[in-house]
Amino acid sequence: MNFKRDIPVRTYSGFALSALLVLTILTILLQSSVEKIERAGDKLLGINAQEGVANAVTSVVVYFRGFDTLGEIAVLFIAALGIGLMVSSHKSAQRHKEESNFILQTASKLLFPFITLFGVYVMIYGHLSPGGGFQGGVIIASGVLLLLISYQNFEVPHALITALETLAGISYVLIGLLGLWILDHFLGNFLPSDISDMGMLISGGIIPLIYIIVGVKVGSEMSMIVQNLIQRSDDE
Amino acid sequence: MSSIYFVALPLLFGFAVPLLTKLGKNGVAYTSTLMQAGLFILASTLLISTSWHVEIIAINPPLGISFVLNEASLFFVTLFTLLMMSFSFYYMGLRKTDPYENENKFFILINMLLASSIGLVLSSDIFNIYVFFEIAGISAYILSAYKKTPKALEAGIKYLLTGMIASVFLVFAIALIYIHLGSLNLAVLSEHFVTLPHDTKFLIGLLLFLGFGFKVEIFPLNFWVTDVYEGSSAPVDALFSAIVVKAYLFVFFHILYLFLPNSEYAAFLIYLGAISMLVAEIIALKQSDLKRVFAYSSLGQIGFIFSVMAAGSSEAVTAAFYIVLAHSLAKMMIFLSIASIEREHKSSQISTLTTLNSPFLKVIMVIAMLSLLGIPPPLGFTGKFLALKSFTVSGEFIVLAMIIVASLIESIYYFKITGALFAKGERREKLSLTFSQKGVFGILALALVVIGIAPWLISGFVHDASQVMLDSAAYLQTILGASK
Amino acid sequence: MMSSLLDWFIQPDVITAIVAFGSMGLFFVGLFGLLTQRHLIKIFISISLMEAAVFLYFLGTIFHRELTAPILGDGHTAFTGMNDPIPHAMILTAIVIGMALFALGVSFAIEYYKLTGRTDINKMKEMGE
Numbered sequence: 001m002n003f004k005r006d007i008p009v010r011t012y013s014g015f016a017l018s019a020l021l022v023l024t025i026l027t028i029l030l031q032s033s034v035e036k037i038e039r040a041g042d043k044l045l046g047i048n049a050q051e052g053v054a055n056a057v058t059s060v061v062v063y064f065r066g067f068d069t070l071g072e073i074a075v076l077f078i079a080a081l082g083i084g085l086m087v088s089s090h091k092s093a094q095r096h097k098e099e100s101n102f103i104l105q106t107a108s109k110l111l112f113p114f115i116t117l118f119g120v121y122v123m124i125y126g127h128l129s130p131g132g133g134f135q136g137g138v139i140i141a142s143g144v145l146l147l148l149i150s151y152q153n154f155e156v157p158h159a160l161i162t163a164l165e166t167l168a169g170i171s172y173v174l175i176g177l178l179g180l181w182i183l184d185h186f187l188g189n190f191l192p193s194d195i196s197d198m199g200m201l202i203s204g205g206i207i208p209l210i211y212i213i214v215g216v217k218v219g220s221e222m223s224m225i226v227q228n229l230i231q232r233s234d235d236e
Numbered sequence: 237m238s239s240i241y242f243v244a245l246p247l248l249f250g251f252a253v254p255l256l257t258k259l260g261k262n263g264v265a266y267t268s269t270l271m272q273a274g275l276f277i278l279a280s281t282l283l284i285s286t287s288w289h290v291e292i293i294a295i296n297p298p299l300g301i302s303f304v305l306n307e308a309s310l311f312f313v314t315l316f317t318l319l320m321m322s323f324s325f326y327y328m329g330l331r332k333t334d335p336y337e338n339e340n341k342f343f344i345l346i347n348m349l350l351a352s353s354i355g356l357v358l359s360s361d362i363f364n365i366y367v368f369f370e371i372a373g374i375s376a377y378i379l380s381a382y383k384k385t386p387k388a389l390e391a392g393i394k395y396l397l398t399g400m401i402a403s404v405f406l407v408f409a410i411a412l413i414y415i416h417l418g419s420l421n422l423a424v425l426s427e428h429f430v431t432l433p434h435d436t437k438f439l440i441g442l443l444l445f446l447g448f449g450f451k452v453e454i455f456p457l458n459f460w461v462t463d464v465y466e467g468s469s470a471p472v473d474a475l476f477s478a479i480v481v482k483a484y485l486f487v488f489f490h491i492l493y494l495f496l497p498n499s500e501y502a503a504f505l506i507y508l509g510a511i512s513m514l515v516a517e518i519i520a521l522k523q524s525d526l527k528r529v530f531a532y533s534s535l536g537q538i539g540f541i542f543s544v545m546a547a548g549s550s551e552a553v554t555a556a557f558y559i560v561l562a563h564s565l566a567k568m569m570i571f572l573s574i575a576s577i578e579r580e581h582k583s584s585q586i587s588t589l590t591t592l593n594s595p596f597l598k599v600i601m602v603i604a605m606l607s608l609l610g611i612p613p614p615l616g617f618t619g620k621f622l623a624l625k626s627f628t629v630s631g632e633f634i635v636l637a638m639i640i641v642a643s644l645i646e647s648i649y650y651f652k653i654t655g656a657l658f659a660k661g662e663r664r665e666k667l668s669l670t671f672s673q674k675g676v677f678g679i680l681a682l683a684l685v686v687i688g689i690a691p692w693l694i695s696g697f698v699h700d701a702s703q704v705m706l707d708s709a710a711y712l713q714t715i716l717g718a719s720k
Numbered sequence: 721m722m723s724s725l726l727d728w729f730i731q732p733d734v735i736t737a738i739v740a741f742g743s744m745g746l747f748f749v750g751l752f753g754l755l756t757q758r759h760l761i762k763i764f765i766s767i768s769l770m771e772a773a774v775f776l777y778f779l780g781t782i783f784h785r786e787l788t789a790p791i792l793g794d795g796h797t798a799f800t801g802m803n804d805p806i807p808h809a810m811i812l813t814a815i816v817i818g819m820a821l822f823a824l825g826v827s828f829a830i831e832y833y834k835l836t837g838r839t840d841i842n843k844m845k846e847m848g849e
Contacts, residue, residue, distance in 0.1 A: 014755035022748040028439045029740045032416065034781055039418030040299055041804030045790065047299075048799050056790035056805040057812075065809050067293045067301050071355075071367035072813045074247060075374055078348055079820035081341055082378035083827040088338070130791060134816060162254050169251030173244055179294075186240045186293045198792070225823055229830075363810055370817050374824065381828060389832040390844045396825050397763065401754070403821070404770045407814050411778035414807065 052194055053204035058127045062207045062214075066187040069210075070172060073217055077169065080221040080228075087228045100150050108150040115143035123215035127204050133211040137218030144223040148230055156227050161220045168217040175206055175213075237282060239291045239305040239358055242275055242313055246351035250344045257340055265331065268343045269324040272350070276317040282310055283697070288714050291358075297715050298421035303358040304714065307701040311557060312357040312486055319478050319568055320350045322676045326572050327471065329670030334579050336382065345382075349375040349475060353483040360715055362413065363420045365487055366406055369451070373399045376480055380468040391467025398450050398460045406447030412440050423715040426494035426708055441501070444491065451484040453538050455512035465531035470578050473527060474571035477534045478564040485538070485560075489545045494708050502546050509543025510638040512536075517645040526574050526584045529649060530567070533608060536642060537563045543635060544623045551626040553702035558619030558691070562684065566604040566616065569680050572673075573597050573604075580667045589656035594667035598657050600677045605650045607684050610643060615688035732785070739780030747773035760829040760839045764822055771818045775811050782807050 044064055045056055053059040061069055099105075123136030147154050179188035191205035202208070249256075249271055256264050282305070291303040305313070323346070336342045352371035359365050377399060381392025414420060416436055417428050429437070449457040465473050492499075513536045520532035541563070544556045574584055576597060581588045592598070603614055610620030620643075627636045669677075687693055704710070728734065750773060753766030782804060788796065790805040833839055 011756050014752055018748055018751035018755055022744050022751065025439065025747075026740060026744045028435045029744070029777075030737060032433060032436045034415060034736060036784070037418050039414070039804055039806070040420060041806035043299055044805065045799040045802055047295075054792040056792075056799060056802065057808045060805045060809040061812060063294055064300060065294075065363070065806075068364055068367045068809070068813050070247070071352075071364070071371055072816050074250070074348060074351075074371050075367075075817050076820050077251065078345070078371070078374045078378065079824045081344060082374070082824050085338060085341055085378065085382070086384070086827040086831045129793070130789075134812065166251060166254045170248065170255070173248040173251060177244060177248075180238060180240060184292075185295070186238070186244070186291070188294060229823070229827065363813075367813065367817075370821075374821065377824065377828075384831060384835075386832065386836050389828055389835065393760065393825070393828050393832060393844070396821065396828060397767075400764075400767045400818075400821055400825070403818070404767060404774060407771065408774045408777075410810070411774060411807075414810070415778070415781055420806075 049198075051189065051204055051207065052198045053127045053207050054199055055127050055130065055132075057130075058132055058211065059204065059207060061132065062127075062210050063187070063189060066176070066210065069214065070176065070187075073169070073172065073214060076218060076221050077165075080225050083225050083228045099152060104150045108146045112143050112147055115146070116140055119143065119215075119219065123212055124201070124208070126211045126215075127208045128199065128201070133214030133216075134218050136215040137220075138222055140215075140219040141222030141226055145226045145230075148227060156223050161224055164216055165220045165224075168213045168220070172210065172213050172217070175210060179206070237278065239289060239303050239313075240293070241278065242317070242354045243303075243351045243358070245271060245275065246347035250347050250351070253340050253344050264340045264343050265328060268347060269321070269328060272317065272321045272324050272347075275350075276314070276321045279310070279314040279317045283314060288710075290714055297360065298419060298424045301359065301361040301364045302421075302715060303355075304360045304711070305358060306704045306711075306714075307697060308486075308490075308705040309357045311697070311701045312482065313354055315561065315564060316350060316353050316357075316479050316483070319564060320346065320475075322568060322680060323471065323475060323572075325672045326575075326676045329673035329676075330471070330575070330579070332670060342379075342382065345375045345379050346475065348372075349379070349480065353479050356483040356487050360422045361420050362410055362422060362425065362491075366403075366410060369406065369484075369487075370403065372480060372483065373403070373451075376476060379472045379475070380464055382472065383469055387467040388469070389467075391464045394460050394467075395464045398457075402447050402450040405443045409440050409443035409447055412436070412443065416440075421715065422491070422494055423712045427712060429495045441496070448484060448488045448491075451481070452488050452542065453481060453535055454508060454542055455515055455539065458512065458516075458535055461535055462528050462531040465534075466525060466527050470527060470571050470575035470584065473531070474568050474575070477531075477567040477571060481534075481538060482560055482564060485541060485545070490705065492546075493548065493706055494711065497706075497708060498548070502548055505546035506543050506632065506635055509539045509541075509546055510635045510642075512539030512542065513642045514539075514638050514645075517642045521645065521649055523649075524586050526577070526586055526589075526653075527571075529586065529653070530570055530574070533646065534563075534567060536646060537567075537608065540623070540639065540642075543639070544626070547626060547630065547632070548706070549626060549630065550702055550706060551622065551629070553705055554698055555619055555622035555626055557698045557701055558615065558622060560619075561687070562607050562615035562619050565680050565684050566607040566614075569600055569604040569677060569684075572677070573601050576667060576669060576673070581664070586653060586656055589653065590659045590661055591664045592657065592667065593663040593665065594669070596669065596674065596677070597667065600681055601657065602654060603681045603684060605654065607688070609647055609650060613688045614684040615691070616684075618688060618691045730785070735785075736781055739777060743773045743777035743780065745773075746770075746776065758840050758842055760832075760841055761826065763841060764825045764829070768818065768822055771814070775814065778807055778811065 044060060048056050048059055051059050051063060119136045119139035122131035122139060123133055126132030144156060176187040179190050180186045182190045189205040249268060253264055256267055289305040291305065293301045348371055352368045352375065355368035356365060356372065359368060377392050377396045380395050381388050413425065416432055417425055419425060453461050516532045516535035516539060520529055523529040523532060541556055541559050544552050544559065577588060577592060578584045607614035607616035610616045624636060624639065747770055750766045750769030753769065754763060757763050757766060784803060787801055787803045790802040829839065
């Protein structure tokens with residue numbers, strides 16, 4: 001009787017290797033003491049008041065590190081592009097074979113406006129309360145996802161979404177270039193941003209404007225990504 | 237003249253493409269090529285009036301992000317814009333007979349690749365470098381899988397996986413850097429990095445090495461490269477080999493010179509580069525697919541560049557710049573030739589070369605291979621000679637031997653390829669190249685040969701660039717003193 | 721006795737140690753998955769786990785209990801005594817980028833599966849010699 005004992009060599013060696021690596025990292029991390037030094041963020045908090053924005057994280061994301069946010073938008077844009085490219089062969093396929101539940105359909109029809117409203121609120125008030133463009137955009141996209149799941153024939157209007165996305169992307173870079181031409185800093189804050197306006201809806205100069213642009217772009221891109229990933233042909 | 241245009245314009249173009257499609261079927265293609273030509277002209281005019289130029293974004297450094305345009309980064313910016321412009325002209329010829337599907341998306345991707353490669357070279361903030369790292373990465377992954385054949389998808393998936401792993405390590409490194417040093421600006425970090433306790437420095441260094449190592453294609457982290465090059469289409473390989481990997485190399489050594497000047501790890505890195513070169517050339521001997529052969533050749537050359545830059549002396553870095561220029565030009569020529577061959581013969585095996593009928597392409601490939609080997613008159617000789625000289629002067633004889641052995645091995649398979657090119661036998665129909673394609677090959681070859689014969693044309697600039705790259709004190713002073 | 725135990729837990733050094741153990745444990749799970757799993761989607765999930773571990777470590781280590789969130793409201797009128805806003809911005813960016821890559825990876829995997837019917841990474845041997 002010969003049977004081969006199946007020793008999962010791969011599993012054991014993988015376990016050993018990862019344990020070794022993680023333990024090394026862990027020992028070094030535990031030995032290093034984290035001193036309470038003054039970091040760049042603390043210095044930014046000091047000068048943040050000049051911008052007149054109540055949410056310090058927003059002013060960091062949009063203004064002090066606005067260029068990183070521009071890059072992040074570019075990554076999301078390219079990802080949506082890539083996913084659209086990959087899935088483009090199954091455009092006209094039906095999503096599910098059966099209609100979904102009557103309760104789901106009614107409820108989603110009722111909920112969608114509120115979800116969208118909430119998303120827009122989070123977007124617009126991003127500089128006053130926790131939230132912002134990314135968060136609001138994703139909330140709107142989740143509303144769209146709900147509709148996509150409930151209704152077989154629902155499709156996000158392609159032309160509208162592309163127009164919104166293009167407009168938002170161009171505006172972001174143009175605002176940056178305007179900052180370059182007016183203030184000699186790319187993405188400089190050239191709209192009025194008095195400290196006296198702190199807490200008002202219109203405050204902080206370009207910051208709420210950019211966050212709304214970001215929200216529109218993220219919302220439209222996430223909706224497209226979600227639709228592309230759901231839309232597949234079922235007759236494989 | 238602000239250096240931000242090099243990044244902002246391709247980015248703006250990418251976002252605006254759906255609008256530009258209104259200009260007709262060729263609108264996007266012509267606008268893109270025109271814009272890239274414009275950027276190259278801009279870079280060339282900046283060459284004449286070089287001085288340090290700091291472009292501040294939003295707020296002053298060290299709290300804000302800034303772009304630093306000095307001789308070293310301008311060298312790379314000019315190189316990238318030249319190469320991308322050449323690629324676009326070649327593609328304008330290619331698209332008359334074989335346009336890519338969804339061509340507008342293709343143009344968005346190559347422009348994003350250009351913007352992020354330039355951004356990597358110009359940026360002086362480590363998190364900003366990470367963001368550009370990701371933009372370049374994601375554009376490359378999609379370009380790799382563009383044709384959507386199983387081979388291309390496999391290449392794309394492998395590229396994506398290694399890229400994601402690299403990202404994780406890089407984010408970990410940046411997190412640790414911020415926790416212990418409290419800043420993200422390269423100048424401030426270079427001042428304080430040496431004050432860290434030894435263990436933390438080791439961990440951060442290791443994580444940075446792992447993070448960049450995959451992309452810099454150094455042994456043993458380059459197992460993914462050849463599969464990706466084989467699965468992607470040849471023009472895309474040209475972009476990867478000539479532009480993308482050079483940007484990552486620059487960033488890696490820029491950070492290395494700033495954080496760890498004259499470090500004890502230099503010797504380790506020099507040997508690692510030499511081993512990488514040797515291993516790549518040995519494996520290249522067995523290959524029969526053109527794209528794989530030249531992918532291994534790229535790995536070898538990049539190992540060579542890595543080794544030379546790790547040496548860190550002024551002569552070594554000058555040599556490295558020459559090698560980078562020669563390698564980028566040569567690989568662009570080679571992979572675009574393979575693209576034409578692939579389009580015509582539907583195969584990229586070495587054996588296909590025996591049926592190739594295009595004297596023009598044969599000359600081009602021979603010039604490029606001469607440059608890669610380091611045989612005069614093309615530019616490769618200058619770079620290799622200076623590199624070998626600097627290793628002799630610094631007494632690294634083992635490395636010298638490894639490089640010479642690797643070059644000999646390289647010559648064996650280049651000989652094989654040249655043999656296939658000029659073999660007697662059945663020839664197919666003549667391969668036709670459009671005017672723009674011939675122009676591109678001609679200009680690239682001309683550049684290689686002319687600068688090779690007369691390196692004094694650019695030697696002053698290259699020498700300044702290498703000085704600047706090693707001069708951390710001046711870098712600190714420029715950034716910390718800049719304010720508008 | 722309970723309160724003295726809780727007091728010991730609340731010391732910053734102990735909290736940092738707990739954060740390190742926890743996040744590195746998650747990192748270990750992710751790394752193990754990356755090295756041993758063969759299904760494409762599981763590999764992507766493992767990488768996401770590793771990323772999440774890094775973010776947790778970062779946030780946990782840089783957080784100070786006694787300081788408040790970096791936003792005005794609830795009686796705060798000046799930007800003093802607040803936690804650092806930069807890590808939040810960095811992690812926000814990194815999360816979005818990680819998610820974009822994951823979505824892209826999933827779409828690649830779906831397309832590959834449609835074309836070849838395979839999802840096993842060891843069986844992806846279209847090329848190579």
